[in-house]
Amino acid sequence: MVKPFTQPIYVTRPILPDLATVTERLRPVWEAAWLTNTGAQHRALEARLRERLAVPHLALFNNGTSALTAALMGVGVAGEVITTPFTFPATPHAIRMAGATPVFCDIDDRTLNLDPQAIRRLITPRTTAIVPVHVFGRACDVARIQSIAREYGLRVVYDAAHAFGGSVGGQSIGSFGDATMFSFHATKMFHTVEGGGVATARGDLHAALDRLRNFGIDETGDVEAVGMNGKLNEVQAAIGLATLELVDDELMNRRRIVAIYTRLLACVPGVSIVTPGWPDQPTAAYFVIRIDAARFGMDRDALYEHLLTYNVVSRKYFSPLCSNLTAYRDLPSSAPSALPIANRVAGQVLALPLYGALPPTAAQAIAEIIRLASRRPARATRLAAPTAAPPTVRHPRLTDGRVARSVPA
């Protein structure tokens, strides 16, 4: 019998450097009274991350969304840009903000990344670029995407928001296409509270990104292209430097949790694991399962609710699909009939809690809750109604405004 957790177990928790370390890191910022506009901390973090990500150039930004928008502006997108609907809204938003129209393309049923064959079918004379997402940190088929881009003369900007530390065949995940965006948001493996970066091998693009992030101002003080205020400030950069020192430990602990989930969930009927563990997938950004309702005995939404009764706050990343959001559903490419795999997958995926500070016993308990749920009669589990006075637990407010409940296990 598994008891509900007394505190909410969230899908992730940020790396938190010791407060005294953060204060120490902020001392030089205070002493210099230099808070933003590409100061010493920013330059130091950029250099450290360039090395860590093994990329020739890196431009830091105040978040991943502005980084992706600037990268798309920098490569000069226009007309149509092919991307995946199975992503966070930031991806199509960046395409729109850079002045192009997203064209949603179906995904591969196993990797949940863009299906290269489907990309080919969507290319028109108006297509200028492809924005693939390394979803949940799993690398896209970069070789096939590159060959399509070369054949049709298209730009490729990767959204690697989830793929910090990823690689393909021993090569940094940030070294493909024209550019690769990383997110350094608090919910990511490495973070600067809010932040992002664009890696590129193109010196010209790197120079353009440096200008675009600073209102478009160039070395002479002139402005050729309309830019943004996309600068990462010194406080964030200093926290990033402290966080970076903890990333290896975080990664090791996360891999341990992934191994526990994988071992305990692999044989549960109706559960399939989307995100393989180390060494097949080095990123450990998310642990995502897919629920086959018929075999499992309840559907994904019922399992989400069931986990909530134990104070486990899983997430339905990425549901609803971007193509079904009000902002995008009227696009011709958003028709559900054109995106059968993405629409099916969006109803099945569930991201389980994964972060370094999650106790292994908690991961075991979460896997056990899922295993036991699969054996319950579907009706009883679906209702999951309290049958006795619930134990005393905190009732966390969820980000969608609802409150997590508790019922006896």
Ligand code: T4K
């Ligand atoms: N492309 C892709 C593919 C992305 O997934 C994202 C962002 C982007 C682009 C854009 O990058 P950024 O502009 O954000 O750098 C979260 C993140 O806010 C978002 O960055 C991320 N993707 C997305 C997948 O997840 P929410 O709405 O799920 O966040 P929230 O506030 O519900 O946080 C999730 C859980 O994390 C909470 O339940 C508790 C925990 N948490 C969160 C925060 C903010 C903490 O413990 N502490 C915290 O400070 O979007």
